[in-house]
Amino acid sequence: MPPLVVEKLLNNPKQSHQYRHATITQSDLCGFTKLASTATPRQVVKFMSQLFGKFDDLADKHGVYKVETIGDAYVAGVAEPPLTDDNSPISVVFFALDMVRAVDVWSESMQSEVTCRVGIHHGECIGGVVGTGMQRYHLFGDLLVGLEILESTAPAGRVQVSKACMLEVERQRKGLKEQQSKKLVKNNVVIHESLRFEQRQDGELTTSKGEAHTFDDVGGPTYLVGSDLPLRIRSDFQALLHS
Numbered sequence: 001m002p003p004l005v006v007e008k009l010l011n012n013p014k015q016s017h018q019y020r021h022a023t024i025t026q027s028d029l030c031g032f033t034k035l036a037s038t039a040t041p042r043q044v045v046k047f048m049s050q051l052f053g054k055f056d057d058l059a060d061k062h063g064v065y066k067v068e069t070i071g072d073a074y075v076a077g078v079a080e081p082p083l084t085d086d087n088s089p090i091s092v093v094f095f096a097l098d099m100v101r102a103v104d105v106w107s108e109s110m111q112s113e114v115t116c117r118v119g120i121h122h123g124e125c126i127g128g129v130v131g132t133g134m135q136r137y138h139l140f141g142d143l144l145v146g147l148e149i150l151e152s153t154a155p156a157g158r159v160q161v162s163k164a165c166m167l168e169v170e171r172q173r174k175g176l177k178e179q180q181s182k183k184l185v186k187n188n189v190v191i192h193e194s195l196r197f198e199q200r201q202d203g204e205l206t207t208s209k210g211e212a213h214t215f216d217d218v219g220g221p222t223y224l225v226g227s228d229l230p231l232r233i234r235s236d237f238q239a240l241l242h243s
Contacts, residue, residue, distance in 0.1 A: 004082030016128035024077035119150025
């Protein structure tokens, strides 16, 4: 659980929290089900441990809180306290891009075709402890419904964000630019690449299973995240990334 949540639960075990400015991401491993169908149970657990271990390291790097994993989906994000100390939406976007890249590197090492797609949403949700035995801290609300749509309709190997998320990141980015230009780090946010948002022109959002959603289901148009660094990092891109 988030450390600040644990502190509050000591005084009120049934406490819940309303977050008005949460930025949450959910990833999916495209092609993993096919890979798992040809692997032993022990191998599947090993694969998941490797990938989620990489995601855990990236969450720590970007100051993002790991909410939960659901199958091969990884849910994480930031919000006002007590979820996270620093509410930095742009960190979630950097985290999402790095998840895609980490899966690319892992997939190449496994000689597989597994890729990662990610959705990010911004808005209100509720957090609270569920259960009496193995208690877990979960998030609830329409934000999570929209997040599921954003993730499931994102192209393989890309990060898709809602309009609300894009506007919040642009607001934060404007504030960062107003700081001294020589200051590359602010509140643990490392400006190591430039982002851009490309509005999707599709008539509707469609999942890989053919399920259709309207843009109204996620609060308006959606955007694919672009970068001045490679979005996909296999061996042929390594030199470019570090040049």
